[in-house]
Amino acid sequence: xxxxxxxxxxxxxxxxxxxxxxxxxxxxxxxxxxxxxxxxxxxxxxxxxxxxxxxxxxxxxxxxxxxxxxxxxxxxxxxxxxxxxxxxxxxxxxxxxxxxxxxxxxxxxxxxxxxxxxxxxxxxxxxxxxxxxxxxxxxxxxxxxxxxxxxxxxxxxxxxxxxxxxxxxxxxxxxxxxxxxxxxxxxxxxxxxxxxxxxxxxxxxxxxxxxxxxxxxxxxxxxxxxxxxxxxxxxxxxxxxxxxxxxxxx
Ligand code: SF4
Numbered sequence: 001x002x003x004x005x006x007x008x009x010x011x012x013x014x015x016x017x018x019x020x021x022x023x024x025x026x027x028x029x030x031x032x033x034x035x036x037x038x039x040x041x042x043x044x045x046x047x048x049x050x051x052x053x054x055x056x057x058x059x060x061x062x063x064x065x066x067x068x069x070x071x072x073x074x075x076x077x078x079x080x081x082x083x084x085x086x087x088x089x090x091x092x093x094x095x096x097x098x099x100x101x102x103x104x105x106x107x108x109x110x111x112x113x114x115x116x117x118x119x120x121x122x123x124x125x126x127x128x129x130x131x132x133x134x135x136x137x138x139x140x141x142x143x144x145x146x147x148x149x150x151x152x153x154x155x156x157x158x159x160x161x162x163x164x165x166x167x168x169x170x171x172x173x174x175x176x177x178x179x180x181x182x183x184x185x186x187x188x189x190x191x192x193x194x195x196x197x198x199x200x201x202x203x204x205x206x207x208x209x210x211x212x213x214x215x216x217x218x219x220x221x222x223x224x225x226x227x228x229x230x231x232x233x234x235x236x237x238x239x240x241x242x243x244x245x246x247x248x249x250x
Pocket of ligand 1: 201
């Protein structure tokens with residue numbers, strides 16, 4: 001185990017928690033609503049998901065049995081604000097079919113499954129990828145798994161904690177390999193990373209105001225394009241736009 005990396009990840013958590021406080025995720029009223037939200041939030045922002053969920057509630061269809069029986073066309077019309085509504089309606093139907101075929105529609109039975117076995121089964125449901133599966137496992141079913149998203153990848157890369165090409169499972173392993181598998185901590189850490197990504201570590205980052213601006217990072221030595229911190233001794237290439245790393249120069 002690389003102790004330095006673990007120390008940095010702990011520091012990052014502490015700084016983010018100090019800045020943002022407890023996030024109390026997931027923003028939903030029921031376990032089932034978390035699952036629906038996790039499917040609807042693919043490729044859209046949370047505000048659009050909230051609108052779609054509000055419409056499902058207003059129509060009285062936000063239950064597993066009703067969503068299983070409703071026509072895909074009607075469901076697509078109801079979730080329109082979430083975008084990609086035809087695809088997402090089919091994905092919701094796929095999940096409901098899985099829930100009833102395998103668990104008789106019972107979320108308690110679903111949650112009683114062993115983590116890795118259930119994760120494997122969820123990933124076989126058409127339209128459920130790693131981020132959606134892990135969001136369901138962590139936030140709906142209280143399983144200790146770390147959720148990775150684009151915000152995580154962006155800030156970890158900028159702080160030299162992952163390679164540019166790191167995949168989902170490599171990033172997940174960074175957290176699950178270094179920390180105890182603690183549901184509450186994984187819940188909070190991911191939510192804090194989302195707060196970081198929305199407020200500071202945007203495509204054009206606000207490093208000067210960011211709580212992580214002194215964490216294994218020098219604002220003086222960052223690539224002008226991808227905003228990754230240069231490693232000590234790394235070659236920097238001068239361009240009109242400032243210094244670029246060798247990857248961004250290509
Ligand atoms: S210091 Fe800059 S690069 Fe690092 S997390 Fe904050 S905004 Fe992102």
